[in-house]
Amino acid sequence: MYLSGMLTALVTGGTSGLGAAFARSLAREGFNLILVARNEDRLREVAEDLAGEYSIHVEVIAADLSDREHVERVAQRLADTSAPVDLLVNNAGFSVGTPFLSEDFSPHDVGTDVMCRAVALLSGAAGRSMMHRGTGWIVNIASIAGCVTMGQYSSIKAYVTSMTESLAVELHGTGVQATAVLPGWVRTEFHSRAGIAGSSIPNFMWLNADSVADEALADVARGKVISIPTIRYKTVFTALHHLPRPTVRWISRQVSGARKREKKA
């Protein structure tokens, strides 16, 4: 399809949902893989399956990306010139449903550490190393949620989009490319981990993780800085950018309200 050769990709959160789908899509193209996540047993299981099915080399790094020392270990792997990483997918993430008004700020800290700090730091480590070779791809998983105003998760995902566009500006002319992917609702473990049933979301708005990964990687190959998989969500994205801000906030209140009612039920 697009990116090929004897290349290596590092995927954070590569054991489940979207990350696993990116890993499978890249493995199909012959990429060797480095998978990063916390659960070591699951990492080994997924790595063995991928290595067996696609005859590729799969390395694992057990790391909690909310821990600065662990993030540093992953950054060092990205900086290792003896075994270069050609493509980075900053995908690890989760829902942060804690309100800004909550007295407990720790979920916000963990959310921003994993989905903002680690994403920016690993993008920088990969970008520096790739720039020396004059080639490489950095793919950061943002969300359509970043276009609405639904708490810390929206704020974090808006940051990822903005940070990636800024990175693309810094990388311009270096041969290294940065892409932010903004998926809509995707069927993964994301919602069950957050205790969200998702029953208030209409069926036709749910996406398949493998299709999202394939479409995003095709956009990466085309050199896109912003990738929005599916026509459905391209339309949602365009609408949200043209609607008056009070209307966007009204929509955000309706969706948040439906989610709260769903959680209570």
Ligand SMILES: NC(=O)c1ccc[n+]([C@@H]2O[C@H](COP(=O)([O-])OP(=O)(O)OC[C@H]3O[C@@H](n4cnc5c(N)ncnc54)[C@H](OP(=O)(O)O)[C@@H]3O)[C@@H](O)[C@H]2O)c1
């Ligand atoms: N699902 C959706 O509707 C949707 C929509 C738009 C964007 N996204 C974004 O897509 C990305 C992937 O989410 P998903 O839906 O695929 O969720 P998922 O199925 O729950 O997978 C999350 C992955 O991230 C890893 N992870 C979580 N916390 C981590 C940490 N502290 N350190 C290292 N790894 C960690 C998990 O492995 P361990 O638990 O073993 O660490 C797992 O591999 C996230 O950034 C999410 O915000 C999801």
